Amino acid sequence: MEKVCENWPEKAFISGLVDAKYWTDFEANATAAAAQVYKVADYAAGEAKLKEVLKEYAPKEIIAVGGDENPALKGIYSRLSEDGTKVYTEKFDIAEHAPSADVGISTAEFGVGESGSLVVDNYSYEARVTSMLPFVNVVFVNANYMVENITSACQIIGKVFQKGYCGFVTGPSRTADIERVLSLGVHGPNKLIIIAVENEGGAK
Amino acid sequence: MARDLKKEIKSKLQDNIMQDALSRFADQYPGSRLKSYAGQDIEELRENLRCMKADAVEHIEELADKFEANVKARGGEVFRAKDGDEVKKFLIKICKENGVKRVVKSKSMASEEIHLNECFTENDIRVKETDLGEWMIAIAGQKPSHMVMPAIHLNRYQCAEMFEKELNEEVPGEDIPYMIQKARQTLRQEFLQADMGITGANFGIAENGAIGLVTNEGNARLVTTLPRIHVVLIGYEKLIPKTEDAAKILRLLPRNGTCQKMTSYMTMVDGPTPVMYKKDGKWVEENRKQYVILLDNGRLEAAHDPVMKQVYQCVRCASCLNVCPIWTLVGGHVYGHIYSGGIGAILTGLLNGIENFSQFSDLCIGCRTCTTVCPGKIPIPDLIDELRNRYVKKHGTPTMDKSFFDNVLNDRGLFHKLLLKAGSVGQAPFKSGKFIRHLPLFFAGMTKGRSLPTIAERSIRDRMPALEKKNPSNAKKKVAFFSGCNTDFVFADTGENVVKVLQSLGMEVVYPMAQSCCGKPILGVGDRETGKKAAMRNIEALESVKPDVIVTSCPTCAETLSETYEKLFADDPVWGPRAKAFCAKVREFSSFVAEEYKAQGKLLPAAGGEKVTFHDSCHMKRGLGIYEEPRALIDATPGVELVEMKNCDKCCGMAGSFGMKYSEVSIPMLEEKVQNIKNTGATTCVVACPSCMMQIGGGLDNQNTGIKVKHIADLLAEKL
Incomplete structure (x- = not known):
């Protein structure tokens, strides 16, 4: 999958700016922005949490990105299809099924404490449609990759952003255009579910 | 066509649906805004933004050249348009070259400014707004009444009528979630079938040619993802030097605009990005075509104007409207053009010509409330004054005003x-x-x-x-x-x-x-x-x-x-x-x-008694920065006790001669003030301004409240 930066922790992160201590702010602000936030110990626990939250939506079709870069995710995606759920991870398959898929699973590079935003590298078309077209978007992020504020986030992005598509995702799609009543899921996902993995090197 | 502004104002004041929506909003906005800034140093954030934008306008040509070079280096095409006509010609040309039949747009004020949609319709190209509010407004053939909340003047039943018109089916007005899902289904098809997506930009970054889009619905992400052509229509005022400078905008724009720490989506697009579509039944992937149109339309002249260049500090958050006592009464439509409120008067003057400015510049009463919230710290009333000066220099002073003033000036005795x-x-x-x-x-x-x-x-x-x-x-x-x-x-x-x-x-x-x-x-x-x-x-x-x-x-x-x-x-x-x-x-x-009381040891709290409340005059609080001193004087006056009223520093509606010229707007403002005074239970309203004294005194008398109005000098002299 094409990305703005192949390795954010190594090439983009600025020392001193990224710290797990900003998790508390991130969790509070992301929750306030109507995201569902779960912190899990490792990918095994992440897989269990994913299956648990997916039950509610009983998806028939899932599109998922990030498996090529992350073997743990790849394993999870392949196991998701064991019960007969269609899971598409190839880019043209994703394009084909994006309009009908019920759930999209994607990844984020890091989180922002001040606003509860996820910083996403969406250079590839498949990453964008996966996170935008289905009604539910589940995002995996490393729970230790947190920055204090939007200023730090833009400094980090500025270091590697030479071409492509990236930005912040803060909660699900929303509008207040009718009577200023908050409504979710107008064009993008109605649900944003964040699964933050504390120990990425843990279980596969 | 000459407009009857007073008549339009009157009809807006009688629009109960809009009045209800605006007054609730005006009530809630200031508190919600402050809540979103909790723990932040607002003044420091504002100053950082002001400095960055003020510096950007000083180097605007340099930034534009860099931005253009960087977009081109990444494979995008750049077109610099002098005005709306050039934009339209260029767009129709690329539509024809690329066989474009369907266009989706995501919030672009600049395209409204130049009435872009008309040229598509004339050329049989289907064009759809995708922001829910703008989509509904466009169905009704109306104009947005607010830069951030285009449909704030409507209630759910009026919105449902627009859905019915577009979808040809019954839509229950009480069911907002149903309407949202209907809009999702309908507009999803527009996104998927569109050949071209047009967006505006909240900022354009010179160092890498990227543009940034701040939205809540996610329509900008779909407009920049699904169609195979992306057109960016960006004004020069949106250019900033570096990616990290975007943070200076992003920490204020959502908080001031929608009272959010961050909107749902902040998207940055740098150059042409991959797109997939079916060619002869088979999926292909290639880089989409990207065209970036840099729009002048009066902006470059403003950039070189020693006073007006400050409009470059505007990030279009519309907070100046949200706190404007006139806008929150009459709404955006009476301003006549796409940009409403005080900043709208200025932008209209610069972008649509000073003749369009003159009529609704009256609607700024100079209360300066906007200057206390503007993220870019633009002295909006001062810029309006400056444009008025220029208008008068060109067209002369209205005869009535001049002859009246000459009388006052030349013989005060006779005038009396x-x-x-x-x-x-x-x-x-x-x-x-x-x-x-x-x-x-x-x-x-x-x-x-x-x-x-x-x-x-x-x-x-x-x-x-x-x-x-x-x-x-x-x-x-x-x-x-x-x-x-x-x-x-x-x-x-x-x-x-x-x-x-x-x-x-x-x-x-x-x-x-x-x-x-x-x-x-x-x-x-x-x-x-x-x-x-x-x-x-x-x-x-x-x-x-x-x-x-x-x-x-x-x-x-x-x-x-x-x-x-x-x-x-x-x-x-x-x-x-x-x-x-x-x-x-x-x-x-x-x-x-x-100051003299203090020097003489007399500025000490005295024993209280009768309740009095204090009204801050706009010019005194926000012009001169004086609001503690009169309160200290009241505290030092024996036999009275100060009780604060709600919105003590909100304009009473007099504002010089405004209250006489536009009494239909002035009176509702006065009524609100009188109500707030009554609610305190005070027997006297103390003021420090003769104009406010005339207005508030008149309102208290008209409603037979029995509450007196006193100048602070009257209160002090009584106890001498």
Whole structure:
């Protein structure tokens, strides 16, 4: 999958700016922005949490990105299809099924404490449609990759952003255009579910 | 086509649905905004943004060249458009070249500014707005009434009618979630089938050619993802040097715009990005075509204008509308163009021509509330004043204003007699206490909802010779008293109390008879030359008595005398230094008295009693920054106790001559003020401004509240 930066922790992160201590702010602000936030110990626990939250939506079709870069995710995606759920991870398959898929699973590079935003590298078309077209978007992020504020986030992005598509995702799609009543899921996902993995090197 | 602005205003004031929505919003916005900034240093964030944007406009050509070069280096095409016609020609050309039949748009104010949609319709190209509010508005053939909340003037049932019109099916108005899902399904098809997506940009980054889009619905992400062509329409004012500078905008724009720490989506697109589509039944992936149109349309001229370049500090958050006492009453449509409110008047003047500006520039009352929230710290009322000056220079002063002012200026004695005579026609039979309840015939509009004060039989200038005889010997300071028109002709009793309070502090008070109007009314309509004449006359008159201090009990006069006079003569080698020395001596009454009280050990809390409340005048609080001193004086006055009212610093609706010219807007503002005063249970409303005193006093009398209005000088003199 094409990305703005192949390795954010190594090439983009600025020392001193990224710290797990900003998790508390991130969790509070992301929750306030109507995201569902779960912190899990490792990918095994992440897989269990994913299956648990997916039950509610009983998806028939899932599109998922990030498996090529992350073997743990790849394993999870392949196991998701064991019960007969269609899971598409190839880019043209994703394009084909994006309009009908019920759930999209994607990844984020890091989180922002001040606003509860996820910083996403969406250079590839498949990453964008996966996170935008289905009604539910589940995002995996490393729970230790947190920055204090939007200023730090833009400094980090500025270091590697030479071409492509990236930005912040803060909660699900929303509008207040009718009577200023908050409504979710107008064009993008109605649900944003964040699964933050504390120990990425843990279980596969 | 000439518009009847007063008629339009009237119909908006009678639109109960809009009135309800706007008043609820105006009530909730300030608190929600502050909540989103919890833990942040707002002033530091504002200053950072102001500095970054002010610096960007200084280097605008350089930034534009860099931005263009970087977009091109990444494979995008850049077109610099002088105006809307050039944009339209270019777009139609690329539509034809690329066989474009369907276009989706995501919020682009610039495209509204140049009426872009019309050119697509004329060329049989289907174009759809994708922001829910704009989509509904476009169905109804209306214009957005707010930059961030385009449909705020509508309720759910009106919205449902628009859905029905577009979808040809029944849509229940009470079910908002249903409408949202209908919009999702309908617009999803538009996104998937579109050949071209057009977006605006919240910023454009020179160092890498990226653009940033801030949305909540996610429509901008779909517009920049699904179609195979992306067109960016971006104004020069959106250019910033670096990616990290975007943070300076992003930490304020969502908080000020929608009271969110961050919107759902902040998307940055740098150059052409991959897109997939089916070619002959098979999926292919390639880079989409990207065209970036840099729109001038008056922006570059503004960039090189020493005053107007400050509009580049605008990030289109619309917070200036959200706090504007006029906008929150009349809504956005009466402003007539796409950009409404104070900033809208300025942008319209710069982008659509000064002729379009003149009509609704009236709707800025100079209360300066917007300057307290603007993320880019734009002095919006000052820019409006400057545009008025330019308009008058080009078209001359309205005759009515000029002849009226010449009378005030040239013979104050005669003017007073005229006022008395005019007043007495209707005055005698309708007078109640010190107020005129009704005026006959064409004056009737002025007394609707508000009683007008009677003209003092003896003006302050007539009373001064006797008052000056009571000056203390061995005076501490020599004070020249500048009364201003209201205190001279209407509130002469207050003028007398000003003199008494000053004398009680050991001051010698003199009243130079040659003083005239401060000039604010004529400066306010943009006639700087006549204003200068008033300034010179006053400087000469007051200099002649060689005062230590010049005191005025009118904050508007104080602001004009102490700040505007210096600016008026900034380039004048003779009058410049003279005005500067003069300005340095001018003091607003309550702040001067508080200072003297403190020096004399009298500024101490006294035993309370009767409840009084204090109303902050716009010019005093936000113009002069004085609001603690009058409160300290009230605290130091025995027998009274200060209780604060809700929105104590919200404009009472008088605002110079505005309250007379637009009484239909002024009266609802006054009614709100009177209600807030009543709610405190106070028996007196204390003010420090004669204009507010006239307005609030008139409102309290008209509603028979029994609550008195007093100038702070009146309150202090009573207890001497």
